[in-house]
Amino acid sequence: MLSPPAHSPLRLPPVHGGARRRSAAAAVTITMRDRSKNRKPTQRGRYLSTEAIQAVQSLKRAVLRGGSAASAAAAVEPKLRRLLKADMVAVFRELAAQGEALLALQVFEEIRKEHWYKPRLLWYVDLVTVLASKGLRPEVDKACSYLKREQLEPDTEGFHLLLKALLDAGFTQLSMDCFRLMKLWDSDPDRITYTTLIKGLESLGKMELCAGIRLEAENDYGSLDFLDEDIEEETEEACTSHSS
Secondary structure, eight states: OOOTTTTTTSSSOOOOHHHHHHHHHHTTTOOOOGGGGGGOOEEEEEOOOOOOHHHHHHHHHHHTTTHHHHHHHHHHHHHHSSHHHHHHHHHHHHHHHHOOOOOHHHHHHHHHTTOOOOOOHHHHHHHHHHHHHTTTHHHHHHHHHHHHHOOOOOOHHHHHHHHHHHHHTTOOHHHHHHHOOOOTOOEEEEOOHHHHHHHHHTTTHHHHHHHHEEEEEHHHHHHOOGGGGGOOHHHHHHHHHHHH
């Protein structure tokens, strides 16, 4: 069989090795888009939905326009009530994470009105932590009054977080109230519980209360040697696993 003449359109032009490699490389080149530009705010390991983001922004804008947290929540209440359960909770926790204490309280109160509401101690930890960090004593009292009316499952690690938040903010009596609630709900105090309370009360100069907790710890453990152990890392690991 004869080959096509050199000038025939059927003959392909010769391709040198270097050109062939460059052509192949061009054919497989993949352009990656920077996804970080579209990344949404995270809420403890999950992405906020578009609806949740819009609700957070609407609440914050309402406050910036000069309204109170209560009026802001009332203004967007219809939008809040249309949210799915997970989104409504995500809005609350995102506001708490951003330090929007009064808005977080308003959304939490809306959550408590929902038919699907089932109390979780971790939500109270989020709420009390942000309220206490802002020095909002009446609001912390209100949140703890809600907590006292709940029926919760045993959650020792959750109470560790709650006690630490209250003690760090100097709320001594509320810390003792929550310690009693802890025992009432069968969340057995452990070494971390007693260490958190004893050292927290000592730092606040509440030596009489501290003596009572020391006595309870001795009754439970027979010794307070564990107070000299470094359990900071153990506490952080427990709190991290509980929050995730």
